[in-house]
Amino acid sequence: xxxxxxxxxxxxxxxxxxxxxxxxxxxxxxxxxxxxxxxxxxxxxxxxxxxxxxxxxxxxxxxxxxxxxxxxxxxxxxxxxxxxxxxxxxxxxxxxxxxxxxxxxxxxxxxxxxxxxxxxxxxxxxxxxxxxxxxxxxxxxxxxxxxxxxxxxxxxxxxxxxxxxxxxxxxxxxxxxxxxxxxxxxxxxxxxxxxxxxxxxxxxxxxxxxxxxxxxxxxxxxxxxxxxxxxxxxxxxxxxxxxxxxxxxxxxxxxxxxxxxxxxxxxxxxxxxxxxxxxxxxxxxxxxxxxxxxxxxxxxxxxxxxxxxxxxxxxxxxxxxxxxxxxxxxxxxxxxxxxxxxxxxxxxxxxxxxxxxxxxxxxxxxxxxxxxxxxxxxxxxxxxxxxxxxxxxxxxxxxxxxxxxxxxxxxxxxxxxxxxxxxxxxxxxxxxxxxxxxxxxxxxxxxxxxxxxxxxxxxxxxx
Amino acid sequence: xxxxxxxxxxxxxxxxxxxxxxxxxxxxxxxxxxxxxxxxxxxxxxxxxxxxxxxxxxxxxxxxxxxxxxxxxxxxxxxxxxxxxxxxxxxxxxxxxxxxxxxxxxxxxxxxxxxxxxxxxxxxxxxxxxxxxxxxxxxxxxxxxxxxxxxxxxxxxxxxxxxxxxxxxxxxxxxxxxxxxxxxxxxxxxxxxxxxxxxxxxxxxxxxxxxxxxxxxxxxxxxxxxxxxxxxxxxxxxxxxxxxxxxxxxxxxxxxxxxxxxxxxxxxxxxxxxxxxxxxxxxxxxxxxxxxxxxxxxxxxxxxxxxxxxxxxxxxxxxxxxxxxxxxxxxxxxxxxxxxxxxxxxxxxxxxxxxxxxxxxxxxxxxxx
Numbered sequence: 001x002x003x004x005x006x007x008x009x010x011x012x013x014x015x016x017x018x019x020x021x022x023x024x025x026x027x028x029x030x031x032x033x034x035x036x037x038x039x040x041x042x043x044x045x046x047x048x049x050x051x052x053x054x055x056x057x058x059x060x061x062x063x064x065x066x067x068x069x070x071x072x073x074x075x076x077x078x079x080x081x082x083x084x085x086x087x088x089x090x091x092x093x094x095x096x097x098x099x100x101x102x103x104x105x106x107x108x109x110x111x112x113x114x115x116x117x118x119x120x121x122x123x124x125x126x127x128x129x130x131x132x133x134x135x136x137x138x139x140x141x142x143x144x145x146x147x148x149x150x151x152x153x154x155x156x157x158x159x160x161x162x163x164x165x166x167x168x169x170x171x172x173x174x175x176x177x178x179x180x181x182x183x184x185x186x187x188x189x190x191x192x193x194x195x196x197x198x199x200x201x202x203x204x205x206x207x208x209x210x211x212x213x214x215x216x217x218x219x220x221x222x223x224x225x226x227x228x229x230x231x232x233x234x235x236x237x238x239x240x241x242x243x244x245x246x247x248x249x250x251x252x253x254x255x256x257x258x259x260x261x262x263x264x265x266x267x268x269x270x271x272x273x274x275x276x277x278x279x280x281x282x283x284x285x286x287x288x289x290x291x292x293x294x295x296x297x298x299x300x301x302x303x304x305x306x307x308x309x310x311x312x313x314x315x316x317x318x319x320x321x322x323x324x325x326x327x328x329x330x331x332x333x334x335x336x337x338x339x340x341x342x343x344x345x346x347x348x349x350x351x352x353x354x355x356x357x358x359x360x361x362x363x364x365x366x367x368x369x370x371x372x373x374x375x376x377x378x379x380x381x382x383x384x385x386x387x388x389x390x391x392x393x394x395x396x397x398x399x400x401x402x403x404x405x406x407x408x409x410x411x412x413x414x415x416x417x418x419x420x421x422x423x424x425x426x427x428x429x430x431x432x433x434x435x436x437x438x439x440x441x442x443x444x445x446x447x448x449x450x451x452x453x454x455x456x457x458x459x460x461x462x463x
Numbered sequence: 464x465x466x467x468x469x470x471x472x473x474x475x476x477x478x479x480x481x482x483x484x485x486x487x488x489x490x491x492x493x494x495x496x497x498x499x500x501x502x503x504x505x506x507x508x509x510x511x512x513x514x515x516x517x518x519x520x521x522x523x524x525x526x527x528x529x530x531x532x533x534x535x536x537x538x539x540x541x542x543x544x545x546x547x548x549x550x551x552x553x554x555x556x557x558x559x560x561x562x563x564x565x566x567x568x569x570x571x572x573x574x575x576x577x578x579x580x581x582x583x584x585x586x587x588x589x590x591x592x593x594x595x596x597x598x599x600x601x602x603x604x605x606x607x608x609x610x611x612x613x614x615x616x617x618x619x620x621x622x623x624x625x626x627x628x629x630x631x632x633x634x635x636x637x638x639x640x641x642x643x644x645x646x647x648x649x650x651x652x653x654x655x656x657x658x659x660x661x662x663x664x665x666x667x668x669x670x671x672x673x674x675x676x677x678x679x680x681x682x683x684x685x686x687x688x689x690x691x692x693x694x695x696x697x698x699x700x701x702x703x704x705x706x707x708x709x710x711x712x713x714x715x716x717x718x719x720x721x722x723x724x725x726x727x728x729x730x731x732x733x734x735x736x737x738x739x740x741x742x743x744x745x746x747x748x749x750x751x752x753x754x755x756x757x758x759x760x761x762x763x764x765x766x767x768x769x770x771x772x773x774x775x776x777x778x779x780x781x782x783x784x785x786x787x788x789x790x791x792x793x794x795x796x797x798x799x800x801x802x803x804x805x806x807x808x809x810x811x812x813x814x815x816x817x818x819x820x821x822x823x824x825x826x827x828x829x830x831x832x
Contacts, residue, residue, distance in 0.1 A: 001521055005521075005525050006525060006528040006529060006532070007521065007524050007525050007528060009481060010481055010484050010485045010488065010528070011485055011528075013481060014481050014482050014485045017478075018482075042515075042520070042521055043518070043521055044518070045515050045516065046516070179467075179470050179471055179474055180466075180467075180470045182470075182474050183469070183470035183471070183473040183474045184470075186473050186474060186477040187473060190477070214570070214571030214572075215571075392617060393570070393571070393617060396553065396615065396616065396617045399553055399615060400552050400553040400554060401552070403550040403551050403552065404550065404552070407550075428465075428466075429464055429465075432464040432465065432466065432468070432469040433464050433469075435469060435473065436469065436472045436473045436476050439473060439476070439477070440476050440480065443477070443480055444480070444541070445541065445542070445545055447484065447538060448538040448539065448541040448542040448545070449542050450529065451529055451532045451535055451538040451539060451542075452529075452538070452539045452542045452543075452556070452700065453526070453529050
């Protein structure tokens with residue numbers, strides 16, 4: 001089930017909210033656990049056992065890690081091997097086989113296992129939990145229901161943010177319920193829903209039009225690049241907003257995942273603003289344990305490239321994701337070796353253009369299905385293949401989608417947020433009156449788009 | 464309004480909207496068909512709980528909820544209004560409006576399908592036709608052809624389409640160009656089809672070229688029949704568009720002609736009022752809609768001539784105007800019957816033959832059998 005569906009919006013969410021708030025506080029974790037199981041079961045019934053197994057092993061191992069001072073490392077390794085093992089088997093086996101077949105000219109059959117939705121997210125949560133228990137940053141949760149509720153919590157189960165156990169351990173025990181929090185949750189949820197339905201999905205239609213185009217043109221390649229860049233941001237950050245919003249409605253405070261990444265002035269800054277919970281996860285559980293930057297330059301370089309290759313692979317079992325990750329690894333090394341100083345000196349406008357261009361090229365790679373289409377989609381931007389600059393088709397689609405592209409561009413920066421903050425400082429009444437109206441209009445518009453059966457893909461199936 | 468009040472208002476409005484829609488949708492009875500979209504709506508009973516294992520259940524439920532959403536048309540209109548008027552997008556679901564006339568974004572030209580059409584026509588020619596036949600083909604332009612040349616909308620390369628057919632269809636089959644016999648206003652505003660009201664010139668040109676013009680002597684009387692919304696109306700979901708009026712030409716010959724449907728084995732009339740009243744597609748008024756094989760018999764004909772029309776739905780409103788000229792007119796739709804089977808039903812000897820396909824079908828000719 002996805003949040004941007006009528007099933008979720010008008011049935012699942014109201015029922016869960018109703019049950020959640022009518023049962024005594026003690027029972028609310030149970031309601032959340034049952035709701036999360038139902039949420040997962042509805043879309044992925046086969047793999048619910050897999051998730052429960054992952055939860056169970058992490059639960060048991062964390063208790064053993066805490067109790068057994070002598071063998072705590074062994075239990076940590078067992079736990080990580082089990083969790084990563086499941087992830088590797090279900091996500092990477094075919095990728096590994098394909099490469100073995102390619103290198104050794106062998107003919108091993110692919111397993112063609114369907115990827116369990118959300119496995120990359122809950123695996124990382126489980127691993128961070130056992131490592132935190134091992135490092136004594138967290139206490140092992142003795143109550144299975146509470147732990148299972150944490151891992152399977154439906155708002156963040158299938159598309160993040162990657163919530164660490166230490167982020168919400170206190171809230172699992174006791175949550176504060178305030179109208180103010182609920183209202184903030186509603187605002188966040190509706191904004192996220194609008195980002196997903198009114199911007200990301202619409203741009204997805206443009207990307208589909210590009211892939212079905214009859215004749216290529218430089219303009220259409222650029223439109224595709226811009227659309228992909230904006231779509232991924234609005235889709236992903238929209239989903240995170242919805243997750244954070246639902247969390248707030250239920251009394252949780254999930255960590256922020258995006259902070260206007262497209263205004264960054266360097267790639268280093270970009271990754272502090274983009275998918276924050278993933279990059280901080282890799283920093284804390286891979287980069288620093290490998291030695292971080294407190295090692296020789298060669299090892300530091302190795303650490304960065306390992307982290308970014310893994311970051312790429314986390315997004316999907318395919319070479320385009322590895323290339324995408326390594327591209328960032330290399331750029332981050334260049335920036336750390338002096339590039340950042342140059343970026344600080346040049347006008348902000350140019351450093352931002354640099355970031356947006358790199359990110360766009362990166363997402364073209366990210367969104368390409370194979371190496372040939374990467375070359376084609378990148379080459380098309382500079383007219384390789386003797387293609388015209390523009391044609392009737394690309395001009396039509398430019399006119400068709402220009403408003404969405406502009407709206408996407410504006411809302412990917414904090415301009416509107418800053419304007420609203422300034423108006424609020426002078427006239428908070430006006431903003432307070434307009435806010436509920438705007439949110440209601442957005443919600444009704446989103447429902448209208450959903451009722452019309454608009455293009456509504458789920459981008460996270462491969463994560 | 465202070466922060467506390469605002470927070471309460473936001474919370475209450477959200478709860479009212481999601482619970483309100485939820486309850487209203489549960490309480491209000493499901494409907495069976497959508498008249499505007501001309502299709503059956505998904506029913507709760509269509510949902511198969513066993514589909515949970517294949518992963519199809521969420522989509523089935525979502526489709527059911529979309530179809531049965533209370534005031535579905537209103538919400539679809541809201542979306543269309545927002546897309547076309549606020550965001551100034553050019554189309555909705557591939558449909559767009561130019562001066563109150565709804566169009567479908569038909570693009571790009573499929574050379575493969577155009578060639579496929581030519582091959583199908585040649586195949587029928589080779590199989591059934593010889594020097595005893597007068598054989599012609601014509602192309603019915605879709606209404607996008609008449610959009611202004613500098614229109615901002617994409618349209619097919621009609622010249623290329625015509626040239627490809629001309630180059631690939633057997634040279635014994637003569638082309639009748641009817642592009643200049645109709646105009647933008649010859650088409651219904653809310654439907655893909657042309658209106659019979661404006662087809663006299665087209666009929667005359669074809670009759671002249673096929674040499675049967677002198678056999679049509681009766682006058683046609685134009686009759687106002689009824690208002691209707693066509694296929695495109697529901698696709699665009701723009702409630703500001705007005706209904707079309709169905710008008711048709713009649714005379715004693717047409718009124719008395721008998722239409723035999725080989726599929727239903729029933730005899731009907733050329734203009735099928737029952738279809739208009741019961742069918743979701745009001746254009747089925749003409750010759751009762753899509754069907755594999757029909758025969759129009761004009762018992763008052765003073766000849767034993769036969770016309771065989773290989774056609775799509777555009778012919779349904781044009782061919783009745785030829786009734787007087789022939790004793791029998793066969794209308795064959797090879798989207799619904801294999802052409803190999805035709806020998807069992809039609810004697811091709813000495814017949815006039817017209818291949819008549821719209822650019823809509825030519826460009827998507829995969830369905831021609």
